[in-house]
Amino acid sequence: MKDFAPSKRPVTVADVAKSAKVSKATAARVLGGYGTVSDKVRSQVTAAAAVLGYRPNELARSMTTGRSGTIGVVVGDIENAFFSLAVRGISDVARTAGFNVIIANSGEELSAEKAAIDLLIGRRVDGLIVTPSDCGASDHLSDAIGVGVPLVLFDRAIPALQVDAVTGADRDAAMMATRHLQSFGHRHIAYVTARxxxxxxxxxxESQLPATSVLRRVEGFLAAQSANGVQDAHRLVRLGAVDQDHTDAVVAHLLGGTPRPSAIIASDSVVGLEVFRSLQTRGLSVPRDISIISFFNADWTTVTTPPITVVDQPVYEMGRRAAERLIARIDGGAEASQHFTIQTTLISRGSVGQAS
Known part of the structure; x- marks a missing residue:
């Protein structure tokens, strides 16, 4: 049986110093990026490190510099394209600024979120970007702030925490989508969420919707419906679309009820795809039989027949903004906390038609 055991020990700072013919302290300054050395010595040390294949001990570096060079990111569902694109924006900014990113997925479960934050703080991350799964339960986030870890909230704000937050204009976006449907004569509009x-x-x-982004969208939807003279619009705001089977059941219940909705707004792109599949399975034609709008301009929305009208959220820019704000905090920015609201647009395609 082949032996895969390491053939030699890791290269140390002392090894690099010996090869470069400098003191260990000098080599440590060059490799750690602190202190002052001549260009000649820096070249000697970096060349020796490259030849020997030296890799820095990040834990030791963090103990020396007070920084780990890492940012922790906790999102609700990494399989959701919304969060994947946000992480891309965060990572691009972090990499340019010299930070690595550690990503954790909470699955929208508070216990998993708490465990992830504890783990990341234990790894000595320099700051956190968190999408809170329950905006009414924030003690663990307060604890993180209390131990000196800079925090930026993403997609969902918690005003009581008084920390930076980057969100979409969720209430306005939902009102815009609802009014678009109303302009086609739709009154009985359903709003479907994965909560x-x-x-x-x-x-x-409000207790049913612990995520403030979803709550703000529902508020916008209800406000637009109320302004249009629609009574009891809240009865068509449906919960429980947590996977395809449950979404099928939610759609079936809606279509079998009274009043029967002539249009559906999906609270995110995952729910949107599931709703679209449910309608196809039931043999319904979009938009002839029913219209649909989805939040987030996911790739799938452009390849369906018809392509889906969407609320386009600039998620990559939101991720970039969150990372920029966090890095400014890490670097000692002392400004008051701010809530950055990123505006959305409606992309009209072929999934909305006249109400029958």
Whole structure:
């Protein structure tokens, strides 16, 4: 059996110093990026490190410099294209600024979010970007702030925390989507979200929607419907579309009810795709039989027949803004906390038609 055990020990600072013919302290200054050395000595040390294949001990470096050079990012669902694109924006800014990124997925579960934050703080990250799964439960985030870890909230704000937040203009975006449907004569419009709930459960109070981004969208939807004279619009705000099977059940319950919706707004692109599949499975034609709008301009929305009208959220820019703000905090920015609201646009395609 072949032996895959390491053939030699890791290269140390002392090895690099010996090869470069300098003191260990001098080599450490060059490799650690601190202190002052001549250009000649720096070239000697970096050349020796390259030849020997030296890799820095990040833990030792963090103990010396007080920084780990890493940022922790906790998102709700990394399989959701919204969060994947956001992480890309965060990573691009972080890399340019010399930071690595450690990503954790909470699955929109508070316990997983808490465990991830504890782990990241234990890894001595220099700062955190977090999408809170429950905006009403923030003690663990307060604890992170209390131990001196800079924090930026992404996609969902918690005003009581008084930390920086980067979100979309969720209320305005939902109003815009609803008004677009209303302009085609739609009155009975359903709003479907992936927040936990029983099939047939509809929105009655804020406690059902712990994510402020979803709550703001529902508020915008209801405000637009109320302004259009639609009564009891909250009864068509449906929870529970957590996967394809549950979404199928939610759609079936909506279409079998009274009033039957002539249009559906999907709260995110994952729910949007599931709703579209459900409608196809039932043999319904979009938009002849029913219209649909989805949040987020995911790739799939352009290749369906018809292509889907979407609320386009500049998610990459939101990720960049969150990273820029966090790095400014890490570098000692002392400004008051700010809530950055990024505006959205509506991309009209072929999935909205006249109400029958």
């Amino acid at each position: 936990e709930g029983e099939v047939g459960e509809y929105f009655t109070d």
